[in-house]
Amino acid sequence: MSDVALQTEDLTKRFGRRMAVDRLTIRVDRGDIYGFLGPNGAGKSTTLRMLLGLVRPTSGLIKFPVQNSSWEYLRARSRVGAIIETPAFYENLSARRNLQLLASLSGGVSKKRVEEVLEIVNLRERAGDPVKVYSYGMRQRLGIAQALLPTPQLIILDEPTNGLDPQGIHETRKLIRRLRHEFKLTVLLSSHLLTEIEQLCNRVGIIHEGRLLYEGGPEALTASTNLHKVRVDNLAGAFELLSKEHGLSVSQNGASFLRIDADAEALARANALLVGNGIKVYELSPAQESLEEAFLRLTSRNELN
Ligand SMILES: Nc1ncnc2c1ncn2[C@@H]1O[C@H](COP(=O)(O)OP(=O)(O)OP(=O)(O)O)[C@@H](O)[C@H]1O
Ligand SMILES: [Mg+2]
Incomplete structure (x- = not known):
């Protein structure tokens, strides 16, 4: 059979x-x-x-x-x-x-x-x-x-x-x-x-x-991506700094986190940049794309075609 x-x-x-x-x-x-x-x-x-x-x-x-x-x-x-x-x-x-x-x-x-x-x-x-x-x-x-x-x-x-x-x-x-x-x-x-x-x-x-x-x-x-969650003491300052940085993209995710899309090298640079500018980094961790985000990604890509 x-x-x-x-x-x-x-x-x-x-x-x-x-x-x-x-x-x-x-x-x-x-x-x-x-x-x-x-x-x-x-x-x-x-x-x-x-x-x-x-x-x-x-x-x-x-x-x-x-x-x-x-x-x-x-x-x-x-x-x-x-x-x-x-x-x-x-x-x-x-x-x-x-x-x-x-x-x-x-x-x-x-x-x-x-x-x-x-x-x-x-x-x-x-x-x-x-x-x-x-x-x-x-x-x-x-x-x-x-x-x-x-x-x-x-x-x-x-x-x-x-x-x-x-x-x-x-x-x-x-x-x-x-x-x-x-x-x-x-x-x-x-x-x-x-x-x-x-x-x-x-x-x-x-x-x-x-x-x-x-x-x-x-x-x-929901495969792992280059998305990371960043928790810092100065969200606005960190956002401003990272926005200017090449090789990564940053978005504000709610009131307490930034979300950055970066490979390992860019992530290390981002961390150094934040610390070098006196921003305290409390957490830097991989973020999983939710099924919902994946779905939106897939459907919106489709719309562009
Ligand atoms: N008998 C029909 N005559 C004309 N159009 C139809 C007919 N049946 C479905 N459609 C159209 O086909 C498309 C798909 O409808 P369908 O009911 O298969 O969607 P669905 O995924 O089951 O949606 P839902 O989650 O709302 O149940 C819709 O645009 C609907 O208007
Ligand atoms: Mg139906």
Whole structure:
């Protein structure tokens, strides 16, 4: 069996003149929790819909591996569980009844499986309640339960924690990790939240205006740079001195630090310069670029192109 769970090649979707997804090539490996990250309108939901066969691509390929590592364009949703935006249920029926109905629609899903998925998402106790009394978080979990019904190998979740309170977010993340570890599921989820991706995913694809800006491990986004944090007794004086210095760039970072971008040599010169001018240097340390800064850097570079 292939190690790849899903792959796209130059996947493109145009709505009229608007390019929603632009030659997107991504690869999700088996066992990944893959985070599809991008701001509002980036093309995340459109991509996920294409993967599920809900929207027809303008051009490009979607490949799911089938047995014996041959490849096939597969529209059969039975092998992929998913929720796209808020799932709809029959409000007056119980959660259990909703799942039983959905199970009978997809054919061949046993009553036992309904109980299993209720157990997995921790809704068994409340499974007899009508969905109309469910909280938003419970509905999301019921959505995940529904996606799990056909015992998929890959589950696609569009912004699974959107609109949840901190407790709900925590629960959902825990559930997603459990799906990965206990049930060996591959998870593809979208989010516009950096922290979410950072905490949950082993691989990330960043999409902006329909285009892939980056794909790889989340650590590469926050790779160490030449950024340093400088704490001194005279911030304004230090800023003035360092601004004139060649080979480094300096910015004021909040009320108590300067941030300088300098290699080792320039850093040593900066330190000597500060001390030589009677400024006390309390701290000089490497500063990590936050995922947010990395994201802004990537997206603004894209805008310049
Ligand atoms: N059915 C449609 N008809 C026309 N334009 C559409 C349609 N669906 C999406 N779009 C456009 O495609 C672009 C991408 O939208 P999409 O919903 O995929 O973004 P998203 O990344 O999921 O955003 P969000 O974070 O807000 O959910 C947007 O400009 C949107 O207006
Ligand atoms: Mg969306």
